[in-house]
Amino acid sequence: MSDNWTEQHIPDQTGRVAIVTGANTGLGFETARALAARGARVVLAVRDVEKGEHAAARIGGEVSVQALDLTSLDSVRSAAAELRATHPRIDLLINNAGVMYPPRKTTAEGFELQFGTNHLGHFVLTGLLLDRLLPVLGSRVVTVSSTGHRIQAAIHFDDLHWERSYSRVGAYGQSKLANLMFTYELQRRLSPLDTTISVAAHPGVSNTELMRNSPGVFRVPVNWLAPLLTQKPEMGALPTLRAATDPAVTGGQYYGPGGRGEVRGHPKLVTSSPDSHDQAAQQHLWTVSEELTGVTFPAMTPQQTDS
Template sequence: MKRATPTRDRQPWTIDDAPDQSGRTVVVTGSNTGIGYETASALAGRGAHVVLAVRDDERGRAAATRMRARHPRAAVSVQRLDLSSLASIRAAAEQIAADHPQVSVLVNNAGVAHSPRAFTEDGLERIFGTNHLGHFALTGLLLPSLLDTPGSRVVTVSALAHRQVEDIDFDDLRRVDDYDPWTVYGESKLANLLFTRELTGRLSGTNTIAVAAHPGLARSDLSRNASRRERALFRVLAPILQTTAMGALPTCRAATDPTLGGGEFLGPRRRGIRGAPVVEEPGVAARDDRTARRLWSISEALTDVVYPV
């Protein structure tokens, strides 16, 4: 990932600063609710055709209806996608590519957190399997459509939690010996950044770039699986949480800002917690090229998805 000094924009970036997105197709995972919904809605409002890639068709259609009510001219479609199933990912990628030969932006937003120990359909630990491996597979399968689209980009949503871990436990990715949902979530968010770092290098010389973002401390629905104690903590933090719409702005900027060259990491300007999006520096562990390459190799083996770059 590109080494960057945090930016100090003269004027805070808002969605009105995003260029017109007419004629561009944007795929957003986990977009029926929370930050994914606000991201998709904002980009639809700027003229993009937004594909809501969601696990529940009915909730996806309800989200599309809400978006059209907010933006009457919005072009929105729904694609079923279960990131905990490699079969579902392959089917969704095939359908998206058939429906949209050119994909301008893929936003890897969907996430699982605070989950008790569980496994994906393919026997992978659920949080890491969904947050990183599912998006790794989806991106690889959609990459031909992205590479055929001038000015395309892959945006992957990480989190402040990537700073709470120092490495990824590659020797126990299924968490047979130990399981702590906070640690596993942090590792999955670190993986999102290492993935972006390695992908940035591989995309050098192409029409496509990779960018990462995080929402800071924002209201979302990630706490739906939290324990009673964790929900109590979220209630204490509530006064400092920014709105879901504000939390979506770093992703929206990552998806649209023409000044980005690839490899940047965007987050809220006030200590990475609140405010308008700026470019910031990720944690030290997210800048390790050796770990990024190791993660890539293991991800290809676990998903059976090999990138064309």
């Protein structure tokens, strides 16, 4: 594997279909742009369709826009139905969209906003689209986590929605830890197959709109010293792009920046916290996620493949 992996290492993506959530700005936009530049047909799955159309126009190529509001499971189900109708095969599902450090809010279903958006919304979208990936040789589900999965992070099964007390940082950490647990449990379920893998990535610290709700202690350095403490979205998107396209990637891997503290740098294989590898907790989270959303995944058994 290259130590200085860049967009130029992305193989030809002609004929591949990629769905990228949260692709109208920041990391998602850069991910979509790079995939389209290599020939992929890219769907920008976004909450604000008008902004999505502007983003699609900037990217060019075979790019379309799909309305998707991860804070509403009705919207996720509607988006999945439309995507299924228009895309009989999907090569890449990139679960990129997210919220970070908002004041306590809830989704349409009453889930804590960060857990509901970052984890449950993507859990449902993946479950409803997975049968479009399973027959496709080389297909991947890439879920974007964060170094925040290590910070005040635990899965609070006794209070998943932070109804007793609320910590913006803790709730974000829970959601990003859930992203990794979902990635690893999904890969375990996919492992009997030879077609689809589940991979995770994180962008390090990127200077994007996601930082707008950061607590004051973080806002000053991010705003004043951004060039020193963060990297541009184009670099922040590289771990996701590598996870999505590098032929050497295998299921269950996790990619992030290779610099000190995984803050900046070219993407490399990284490790996640011991908590993220707790198989009992992964399976419990999966069961709870099914119960909360009413979505179960298709049977993952070997089937005829599409090249």
